[in-house]
Amino acid sequence: MPFLVCLTMLMAVSVPEVRAQETSYKGKVVVIPVGEEDLIARARFEFMSRTLERCTDEGAEAVIFELDTPGGLLWDTVDLMMNDLQKLKPRSYAFVNKRALSAGAMIAVATDGIYMAPAGTAGAASPVYGGGQEMGDAERAKMNSATMGMARAVAKRKGHDPRVIEAMIDMSRELKIGDLVLDDKDSILTLDAEQAILKLDNGKPVFAKGIVDSLDDIKKAEGLKGETVIAEPTGFENIAIWVTKYAALLILIGVAGGYLEMQAPGFGIPGFVSIAAFGLFFFGHYVAGSLVGQEAFATVAAMFVIGIALIIVELAIFPGLLVPGILGFVLVMVALVYTMSGWEMPVAPVVPGVPAEPGEGGRFDLNVYATGLRNFAIGILGAGVLILAVFRFLPQTGPFQRLVLATSIDGGDAMMPPTVTLQVGDEGQACSALRPYGTVQFGERRVEAMVEGGYLQSGSNVRIREIQGPKIIVEAVG
Structure with missing residues (x-):
């Protein structure tokens, strides 16, 4: 398809051109804001990963994560804290302003120093399912053990007391300072600012080095002299964040447009809308990072095109044969779901100076594809409802009747x-x-x-x- 060729050429040049226009981070203090919805958007993680890589390559003085988040995606957070933050050469800090809950707390312990806003809170990092369903006891124990192992390794590497992050993850852990009980075995640890700066029995702070009012206070406390710059997504990265957030809507539009296009000979507006929707879908995920590399993109694109071709064969040439239609549907589903889920899975923690925790390696996990499967299901069901509505109501309207007459005779x-x-x-x-x-x-x-x-x-x-x-x-x- 010509549009896939054009899309591939655009992908090959878009990201390098954007980076060439960015100002250098050399000698600067780079602030990465982490807001309420940032840790549930995979494209945002890819943006943070690229920003950290730039900070190392261009010689930034320091990186500060400004956290105000209720949490987010576990495996993407683990990848950020175990891989990207461990490769970062400049010093890293976390400013809890105002919340660093769940995934936010795990990012904080992967930095070299943590500071709290006066009304800041941090903790409650026990893993949960995004859909809200309950974990069984065995599954909960298994997930907590794996998460604690990864967080513990990173905390040791960064000089934080691992008992604190363990108490934030596992309810069975308790944390005391002398006779002061910060967390018992009936709750998960969540700290306020005053509790976070208390000293443990080993002389280390419970969680944070101090309470500050602003980023400038952190710079003074750490002796940072560089200019403060806020890392923001570029135009293409914003597109990628939008596309990954509304992927189900693009699938809905693409499927509905394609089906309506096949109801009449010729090529019209529904076909162009379908091509635009799927083109934006693949382009956005490419920029977001889930289709990195020409081989990955070529494979997924080929599966998608072959699947569409088989569906057309089923609907237009051999209706009722079923085999081409079913095979085509499966290929399209795999291509779309993989595109929304095709991210490198984090491996067991291998942090310099800290023995690796036992893990399960690269075991297949269906939860990795949960978001992609959900978006695909929403898109297909939504397209079905839209198509039924079109054929139920629009044929009785003047504009649609004229369209059918013009294309059917x-x-x-x-x-x-x-x-x-x-x-x-x-x-x-x-x-x-x-x-x-x-x-x-x-x-x-x-x-x-x-x-x-x-x-x-x-x-x-x-x-x-x-x-x-x-x-x-x-x-x-x-």
Whole structure:
């Protein structure tokens, strides 16, 4: 398809061109804001990863994460704290302003120093399912053990007391300072600013080095001299964040547009809308990072195109054969779901100077594909509802009737409106393919008719099953 070729060329040049226009981070203090929805958007994680890589390559003085988040995606957070933050050469700090809960607390312990706003809170990092469903006891123990192992390794590497992050993850852990109980075995640890700066028995702060009012206070406390710059996504990165956030909507538009395009000969607006929706879908995920590399993009694009071709074969050439349609649907589903989920999975923590915790390696985990499967299901179901609504309501409106008339007649006399001379049971012959609308000859009269729940080829013998005002519904004879 030509549009895929153009899209591939655009992808090859877009990201380098954007980076070339960015100002250098050399000698600067780079602030990465982490807001309420940032840790649930995979494209935002990719943006943070690229920013940290730039900070190392360009020689930034320091990186400060300004955290105000209720949490987010576990595995993406683990990847950020175990890989990207461990490779970062400049010093890193976390400013809890105002919340660093769940994934936010884990990012904080992966930095070299933590500071709290006066009203800041941090903790409550126990893993949960995004859909809100409960974990079984064995599954909970297994997930907590794996998460604690990864967080503990990073905390040790950064000089934080690992007991604190363990108490934030596992309810069975308790944390005391002398006779002061910060957390017992019936709760998960969440600290306020005053608790966070208390000293443990080993002389280390519980969580934070101090309470500050602003980023400038952190710079003074750490002796940072560089200019403060806020890292913000570029234009293409903003597109990627938007696309990954509304991927289900693009699938809905693409599927509905493609199906409506196949209902009439020629190529019209629904086809262009479908191409635009799927083109934006793949381009956005490419920029977001889930289709990094030409091989990955070429493979996914080929699967998608082959799947669409098989679906067209099923609907337009061999209706009812089923095999091409089912195979095509599976290929399209795999391509779309992988595109929304094709991220590198974090491995067991390997942090310099800290023994690796035992892990399960690269075991397949269906939860990794949960978001992609959910978006795909929403898109397909939404497209089905939209298509049914179009065929139920729009054919009775003037603009849609004119569209059907203009695209369905193969030639010859214009169709005449149905009259009382036609009645249920009358038989005729299809003058054009019915997908589901087309032209049917009843004696000397040609009229527009439709078939429900299927497809009829030109020349098929049909019978009137139902007449609904101006709409004639036919069925195959024999």
